[in-house]
Amino acid sequence: MKIKKRSKPLPLRKLDVIIPRLSPQFPRLPEMKEEAKKQGRGYSGEIKVDYHLEILASRYTLLDDVYLHNNSKNFQIDSLIAGNHGIFIIETKNYMGTIIFDSILKQLIRDDGNVESGFNYPITQTETQKFHLRNWLLKHRLTHIPIYYFIAIADPTTIIKVDGDREAISKVVAHAARIPGMIIEKDQELAQAGKPKLPDYQIGKMILHECGVYDMDIMGQFGLTCRNLLPGVFCPGCGIRGMQRIHGGWICRKCRHKSYYAHVKEVHDYVLLNGSITNTECMWLLGLNSRSTATRVLQKSGLIYLKEPKCWVKKTRIY
Template identity: 55%
Template sequence: MILKNRTKPRPLVKLDAAIPRTPSQFPLLAKMKEDAKIRQLGYTGERKVDYHLDNLAQMFTILHDVYLCVNGKNTQMDSVIIANHSIATVDDKNYHGTITFNTLLKQLTRDDGQTEAGFEYPITQVHNQQFHLQNWLAQQNMSQIPVNSYVAIADPSTIIKVHGDEKEIAQTVAHGAAMPKVIMEQDQQLAKQGARKLPHHQIGKKLLHACGEFDIDIMKKYGLKPSAILPGVICPDCEHRGMARVFNGWSCPKCQCHSKNAHLNALEDYFLLVKRTITNSECMRFLQIPTRGTATRILKSSGLTYLPAHKCWIQPTR
């Protein structure tokens, strides 16, 4: 069973909302775009690996995108698979070209045919994740559960090379398509050694209850002020910012697209980037609508909660 599905990472959601609403002359806009590209690449790789790992859902319990705080330290695991006799953590890597693990120097390099670059050693990363998860299990009086950690390479065309101990890397690293077999074989080996069967669904529910959500304040990270966020309803077809309010919806002056609910995305952008509440006058300014009555009708029909004491609207708790 899949107890926790993967959703688009919140920092990427915020960047995707902020970039079209950031003035073109903003000095860190190029950096924002590059960071969004990297985060999207990582998310795409995670989804590729999920496609294969989810084949284990009929036998085991799976949680994707697990974010825990253990002893004051935060740790993020791309996937946790609670099998019959053990737990596996999987860290996804979406590298292209040729990657080389140097087991002596504890270094990973990637050659994509144009440049060679070094990266944090994935084996060290997953061992740290394993350590934090084992600490969490100990706090739940489950310290006896075996935990294995793996690195999944998302792109099947990525060439994996090793300088040093190939067996060491082969025990931990595999392409995404091979990862379910690796996890099952290790769990079956533990079963043959007499490891007790785990209540994997109950353990998964405990882990789910402890999960938080990874987030960053992108406004602070890039020095972007809420007042700099550009207003307007963005066209869902051509992405022009500045749809006009017309009878029963919104009209794009650039491509003539008509949408009934384009304002919902604009309001979501406001709550993500500006603040968690919105007044009628702020709605008029951000959606660029001329009358207070129209703003009130839009806010009422948008699934928001009105706070009379503060004369503002807020998104309901999800």
């Protein structure tokens, strides 16, 4: 069964929140849009691979987006499958055009029809994940568990070529639709070799218990502060920023769409970026003139009020 499902990565969620609130003149905006595009493509590829791996949920234990800490190192695994006789790491790659695995120089080359680009070698990357996972398992007294990995190519139209050892590459690299069969075949090989049956669900739960959430300081990475963000409530109808506050709700100045809850997403997005929000920040973000209105809005937004002395500094409450 699947005991950990995939959600949109926090860094991508933050980029989706920040980009619409930046001035078109912000110097690093193109770089941020390119980063969001890159992360979005990766996430889309993982969803495609998840679709094919779901077939294994009836016989194995599946975890999406595993993020573990071991010996002062964090490591991330796109998909982890605890089988009957081994553990399988799935690394997803979502490239369009033609990709070439150079097994001699240990490099991945992509040719999109216009330009060739070089990338880190996925097999080296996944071998590192295997090394970290093995050490994590040893630390938790789970020894002698076979660990294998596969590179799943998300887009079925991607052409896979090999420069070097084609047979070795073909054993670990395939389009996503082939990966479940490769896992089942390998697990059956382990059974025939006399490997003991694993408590796959218990192993999966142990991993789940220690899973963290991968995050990045997007604001710091791109040199942003809250002063760079533009305030205003986005219209759920047309997407324009700057809805006007009316009694008990909001109205869009452009399409006249009315909403009672348009502000909730804005408040939650601000907390996603900053960890908390004060009524002063709420007034600025939503364009409110009344502190009491900001307090009511925050109290009804599903946030937790921090009842600490520092929250009363300058009569500002923190949520």
